Amino acid sequence: MTCNLRIIGCLLATLWFSGTALAQQTLTEEQLQQAQQAGQSERVDLSQYIQSGGNSTGRNKPINIPTRSGPMPAGEEGLPPPYGANLFEGGYESERSDGLNSSYLVAPGDKISVQMWGAVNQAQVLTVDNQGNIFIPDIGPVKVKDVPANRVNSVVTQSIKSIYTNNVSVYVNLLTATPVSVFVAGPVVRPGQYAGLASDSVLFYLKRAGGIDPHRGSYRSIQVMRQGKRVLQYDLYNFLKEGQLPAFSFKDEDVILVGEQGAMVTVEGAARYPFRFELTDNSRSGESLMQYARPLAKTSHVAVTGSRPEGPISVYLPIKEFDEFGMSDGDIVLFNDDIRPQVISVQISGSYLGPSFYTVEKDARLLDLLNHVEINPEQANYGAIYIKRKSVAEQQKELINESLNRLERSIFTAPASSDGEARIRAQEAQLVSQFVARARQIEPLGKVIVSENGKVANIRLEQGDEIVIPAQTDLIQVSGEVLMPQAIVYNPNATIDDYIAWAGGFSERADDDRIAVVHANGLTSFMESGGGHWYHEKQGKTLVAGDQILVLPKVDTKFMQAIKDVTQIIYQVAIAANVAVR
Incomplete structure (x- = not known):
């Protein structure tokens, strides 16, 4: 036969003839071992091939993603990166070598190897039809759609055993997963069409598109469109903060649409996450911002500078009052420690009795403290006291x-x-x-x-x-x-x-x-x-x-x-x- 069709067609034909050649034969022990390994030996990762021309999708190879997303907008020079910008720096799109995982849900078009020996000898590769079934001769249709990959063997075996109750051994293996073609659009580094598995996460496809544009794209408004209708919406802040990422099964021609970047607030000062944060219509209060920025415990005040329709603003308020403060696009929030300690800690070393650390008032003097330090006059040279001071050491250095x-x-x-x-x-x-x-x-x-x-x-x-x-x-x-x-x-x-x-x-x-x-x-x-x-x-x-x-x-x-x-x-x-x- 000549293979002038797509590569996928050639591969499927090869799998079919290799399966039918095994039929009606008596299996020896060696052939039995080969049958059990059929899934491994005949497995073809169809997700390696894009639907037009059989070009490799490169799942097993790192993708050369541009490090720049385009010119930086004026006024953002020197600002910290957006919260979550490092999400697409990893190489997780190339971690799996075979494209399959135990939780993958079987979909129409997948290839399943069915091996039977004993009273009945059969070896064939079956395709899941559009109704989600595979048809086994003398058994009938077996529904496998949405069955996890690690349960395919038990589900099909149970159906076969309901007919052949004695002296029939069964081995079932999911060979290949049908790739899907998903479009990624909106402000991403490389918008376009990408191949993957139906069970791949939205992060996989976004990473293949180079990630979200950190200057223009939204990390909080990502939609999955199917036939022009929105079927799911992601907020990656939920994933970054809580690890929540809804599971979803993609289909051909689904569109992942990244929304335009919303209002951004820059966080500076005494915060564990000094980044730029994206606001939503329902989260413009200081309380919601602090959930992500996590100001340090020592923070006492918040300085907010920005612009409003009536003109520029500059506000300095206690952190307790910041909970209800409404923010706008372009605000700069500075978390500040503005409560000066009224006590200081000093250390005693050398020849002394009693504790080695003392907490004294801020304006305390040396003799005030020495009056409370007990010494043995015969052992301590109290007339030669000196002080080691960090500020003096820094100046000397x-x-x-x-x-x-x-x-x-x-x-x-x-x-x-x-x-x-x-x-x-x-x-x-x-x-x-x-x-x-x-x-x-x-x-x-x-x-x-x-x-x-x-x-x-x-x-x-x-x-x-x-x-x-x-x-x-x-x-x-x-x-x-x-x-x-x-x-x-x-x-x-x-x-x-x-x-x-x-x-x-x-x-x-x-x-x-x-x-x-x-x-x-x-x-x-x-x-x-x-x-x-x-x-x-x-x-x-x-x-x-x-x-x-x-x-x-x-x-x-x-x-x-x-x-x-x-x-x-x-x-x-x-x-x-x-x-x-x-």
Whole structure:
């Protein structure tokens, strides 16, 4: 025979002849296994073929969908995407490989394989007729329309067993599902005609059409038209919010019509879903909007700006009054936390007794809180209290980053007068880059010095402050560019040279002309060498128990252009984080 008909016709003819060739034969055990596998071996996914010319619908292949839906309307630049715009970003239209699922409802045109052996031997492929029946010789018509695919075997077997009650085994399998051709129209990315299964969801066909145009299409008004009449309407907000998607069986020439985008409201601020939301005639109140936008619990007020027939409006109202507020197209809704806390939380660390967290009034001061903190005077160095403050740490971090940026600019833009100098500059730039990378990882402590000579300043506290009460100690910490960083027992008769010697002496990279001393109250000062002695930058300052000697690294003199900047950064980091960066 010649196949000058459509591909579908050829496939059906092939299935028919393969079925009749098995009839009137005695089935062996091997043939029985083959019969049981007939559904798998003969299955043809007709939904792969479009009705005109046998072109593949590409169910098993990802569809190249345009990422742009057309020019963005003027005035929408910078606005958030519509709620539900990510619904069509997945690849669910190509998830099933065979086009069938267990809940598929049998429809006219479907192919069913019926195998009988024993007292009666038959093997045939039957087509569901327009009345929803298959006709089995000697049995008669069996109604299978709207029967789920996973129940076809039991329904047909029951009908056959009503005639052949003994010594007849039956195996029934749904081979193919008849594809339907559905039109997708309205503001979608690729309107047109698409093939699929009757049981496919409206999301499948919308995805094949590229999805809803996010600037012009409606996610809340999607109709299914059949012969010019509306048979079903979808609101995808119900699916996005509640997971509700009505089941529907499509037929040939059904039309999925996406409506024009309705009134849109933009949500900003303290909301879990800061998107643009589409309003309906029955849901223009603030209460309905909040069901989808879900403002945060801290939200206290709502700002609404927009236009009305009488002119522009700008409203600021408590969130409780927003429930009944009527919105219009183009409104911008800002959920705002406008209730300032009247209390703050601070933390106590170091040597103290009692709780470590306190809630105090907003304007509370340090001494007001310390009056309620219990300490052991013999264990706590209460005259060296200092504060770690987040805002100060952020400022210190910003200053260090600015210095590092200046250093990078100076080293990378340094001119070179010869090739040899250029190579030297390149090596210097590489070393500076390594130094900058390490320095950027340093996190400042944000120390606020509030005590000196046993006196504590009564400063105002801030949210998140950590009040550090140092413990009494008999040790001097020696760290930085020494051979053996360690803690040494304080000796009032020892000098800085003694402590450094006990720590193994200076390393090769040490700056032995100036040493940083970090005191118990958080203050960092510097001792300079001169005439064989160390002199403090402030007269009368000496080492006391609890101090930290921090030997800083020396910048190699080959960095002639950057030595000043590098040295400045080393000192900034030492003060901000008590760290000596090489």
